[in-house]
Amino acid sequence: MDVIDPTRRKVLAHGASLSLLTLVAAAGWLETSPVRAAAWNAAAFDAHSMDDTVKALHGSTPVASKDVTFVATPDIAENGAVVPVTVVSAVPKTESIAILVEKNPNMLAAVFDIPAGTDPSITTRVKMAQTSNVYALVKADGKYYVASKEIKVTLGGCGG
Amino acid sequence: MPDPMKIRANQLGDATEVKVLMSHEMETGQRKDAQGKVIPAWFIQSVDVTCAGKTVLTAQWGTAVSKNPFLSFRFKGGNKGDKVVITWVDNRGEKRTDEATVA
Numbered sequence: 026m027d028v029i030d031p032t033r034r035k036v037l038a039h040g041a042s043l044s045l046l047t048l049v050a051a052a053g054w055l056e057t058s059p060v061r062a063a064a065w066n067a068a069a070f071d072a073h074s075m076d077d078t079v080k081a082l083h084g085s086t087p088v089a090s091k092d093v094t095f096v097a098t099p100d101i102a103e104n105g106a107v108v109p110v111t112v113v114s115a116v117p118k119t120e121s122i123a124i125l126v127e128k129n130p131n132m133l134a135a136v137f138d139i140p141a142g143t144d145p146s147i148t149t150r151v152k153m154a155q156t157s158n159v160y161a162l163v164k165a166d167g168k169y170y171v172a173s174k175e176i177k178v179t180l181g182g183c184g185g
Numbered sequence: 186m187p188d189p190m191k192i193r194a195n196q197l198g199d200a201t202e203v204k205v206l207m208s209h210e211m212e213t214g215q216r217k218d219a220q221g222k223v224i225p226a227w228f229i230q231s232v233d234v235t236c237a238g239k240t241v242l243t244a245q246w247g248t249a250v251s252k253n254p255f256l257s258f259r260f261k262g263g264n265k266g267d268k269v270v271i272t273w274v275d276n277r278g279e280k281r282t283d284e285a286t287v288a
Contacts, residue, residue: 069245107252108251131248131249134249135247138243138244140242142260142261142262148257149256149257150254151251152211152249152257184258
C-alpha cells in the first residue's frame with residue numbers, strides 16, 4: 026500500500042522542525058538579551074521590519090522620496106562587514122536620518138539626529154549580513170521619507 | 186581605557202567638516218568563540234558631538250555599525266580654533282571623550 030506510515034510522517038514532521046531550530050541556533054540568529062542604557066531606543070533596534078522600526082521611532086509611515094539619496098555608496102560591497110554608506114537629504118527641515126538594512130537580523134543600524142545648522146548628510150560604515158536593500162529613513166518637519174538602494178554583498182558581515 | 190578616536194575637523198568655506206574614526210569592537214552578539222559560546226554584544230550605543238559647546242550631532246547606534254566606526258558629517262559655522270568634542274557611550278556603560286581643534 027502506498028500510504029506513508031503515520032508514525033513515519035510524524036517523525037519526519039518533527040524532525041524537520043527540530044533541524045530548522047538547530048540550524049537557526051547554529052547560525053547564531055537566536056538573540057541573547059544584552060544590557061542596555063536607558064535612553065537608547067531598544068525597541069527600534071530590536072525591530073525586524075520597516076513598519077515596526079518606524080513605530081518604535083514614534084514615526085509615521087514614510088513616503089518614498091527622490092530627495093533622499095545615497096551618494097558614493099557602492100552597488101557591490103566586497104566586504105559585508107564594512108560597507109560605506111552616505112545618505113544625503115534634500116528634504117527641508119530634516120531632523121533625523123536613519124539607516125536600515127533590510128536583511129540584517131535587526132533592520133535599524135543607526136539613527137542620527139541633525140540639529141539646525143548641521144548638514145543633513147551622513148557618511149558611515151555598516152555591516153550587512155547579505156545582499157539586501159538599504160533604506161535611508163528621514164524625518165523632516167515631523168513627516169517621514171524613505172529611499173532605498175540595493176547593495177550586493179559577496180562576503181556577509183555579521184560574523185555568523 | 187579604549188584607544189583614542191582619530192578626529193579631523195576642517196573648515197570648508199562657511200562649514201566645518203568632521204571626520205572621526207573610533208576604536209571599538211562593535212561586537213554584534215551573533216558570533217561564537219572557539220568553544221561555541223556566543224560572544225556577547227558590545228557596541229557603541231550613543232554618540233554626541235559638540236563644537237564650541239553647541240551640539241552638532243547626536244546618534245544612536247546598533248550592532249550593525251562596522252567595527253572601528255567611521256563617521257563623517259558637516260555643520261555650518263565652526264571657526265578655526267574651536268574645539269570639537271566627541272563622546273561615545275557603549276552598552277557596557279563605558280565611555281570615551283576626545284576632542285580636536287577646527288583647522
